[in-house]
Structure formats: structure tokens, C-alpha cells
Amino acid sequence: MLRESQNIAIKVLRKLDELAWSQKELAREMGVSPQQISKIVSGKENLTIETQIKLQNILDIPILASFYEREIKNVYDSIFTLAKRCAVLEVQVDQISAYKTCKIIKMDYRPFTQEYNFNSL
């Protein structure tokens, strides 16, 4: 609950910065006291649905979307993990093809000396 209130507080503060609004201006727009806004942006207020809808409409931010935001974040995280895995696989494929194309040197015994023929290297 606390984390949700803190996330809402961050959204509100970020939007106030974008709009260059003070907390007092927001209080006036919402028809509430500045103390009420102060509680909201400190992230410790248990917000009513009514307050959340007011914030959403006045600031034009997705206050009630935390469920979908989490889902979207999970999808992004999965894509990021897959992309990282793909990058590792690409490197491995490159290494395998480099191995295939490299020259294989066969070291034979010289029948006469019974020693390795290093000259062939």
C-alpha cells in the first residue's frame, strides 16, 4: 500500500514539475486544502478513489493504472532478458562458425625420424 502511495506521489510531483505548478495551485484546482496535497505528495496518504480520479483527470496522468504498469514493466523486463540472451547466443554462433572455418593442422609422424614434423606448421 505504502509503495503504491509513493508511486502516486512521484507521478504527481513529476507532473507538477512539467506543468510548473505549485502544490497550492493543484490544491486550488482540486478544491482541497494545501495540507491535503502535502499529505498526497509525501506518499503516506491512503487515497480515496474519488481523490485518485480527481488527480487523474486534473493532471492527466494514469493514477489508477499501476496494475497495467506493472504488467508492462514485466513484459519489458522479459524482452530485455530475451534480448540479452540473444546477444549471448549470437556471440556463441560466431565462435562456432569461426571454429569451423579455422584451418585444422594435422600433425603426422615422419616415418623416417619417428618425430613430429613441426616443419609442416
Place this chain on the structure above:
Amino acid sequence: MKIVCIFAKQLYAFHYKDEIYNEFDRNMDLWTDPNYLSEFGKKNKLQDVYVFVDEILQDAQVLENLLDDVSQRIKSSSSYFEALDLSEYDKKLPFQKGKIRFNKLRFYAIKIDVDCYVITGGAIKMSQKMEDHPDTANELLKLKAAREFLNSNGVFDDGSFYELLAEQNENE
């Protein structure tokens, strides 16, 4: 200036005159307040204030979880605190910092005995050296003042510390 109990026999905190809360509650309150954190970020001219706010809120959550474990004696308070610097190791009532890896939040304390600490304050770590940021520089002064207070009240070990607490409670 008085000392209040946070977790019995393990963690105490100073409650300074003119402050509403003791240093433990005051700092935890600030570190979980997005409004305070965004103002702090702007004051310190950080590039992305709200990424910083989110990071600190997460750090505060990690710290809260660890201190929950300390309160339930799953972990000891000495697993969180360490000497502020090498010179503090062999001192009486040494300065301590509460530190979690990759976490910017620091509680500062004085070690009374094994697993017994008094918090003198806390800060968000913003510089390598404490002297290089006004908040941590101030915490250093608070540590010194707290040690002086304990020395002047005859505290040198856990026994004398509990005597001071008992005296304090009698006077209230």
C-alpha cells in the same frame, strides 16, 4: 537531548530538543517521503530527480526489511553497523555507520557494547568523504556531540549506559 529505545537492548536513538521525532523515526520518515526526496534531489542538482527518488525509496525498503530482522533478532545489530573509520576501532564509545551494500542510506551511531548502539542521526550518502557534503559533515558534528554527552554523563560501557537511561526515566 534524551535517548529513546528503538529495539530493546539493541538499538537506541537520540531525540534532540526541538525535534518532533527521535533520529531513527525522523530519518525513516524523510527517506520514505517522495516530496522531501524530490526537493533533496533538486537541491543537490541531480540529473534525474525522480529516478533518484525511486532508488532511495527502494533503499529505504531494503533498510526497513533489515531492521525488521534486527528487531526480531533474526539478525544482530552488529551485522548492520561497522566502524566509521579505522581510528575508531580501539576507542571507547566508537563512531559507527550503518551500511548496506549499494544502499545510499546511512544511520550513524555510537557503539555502547556488542549489539548495542545509539543512533545519533542519518543521511543520504552523496560524497565519498563525510566532510564533503553539508548533511554528512553535520552528522559528524552530531556524532562528536553525542559522544561528549555520553562521556559527560559517565557512560563508558553498557552498565553505565543503562544507568543513564534509568536516571533519565526517573526524571521524566
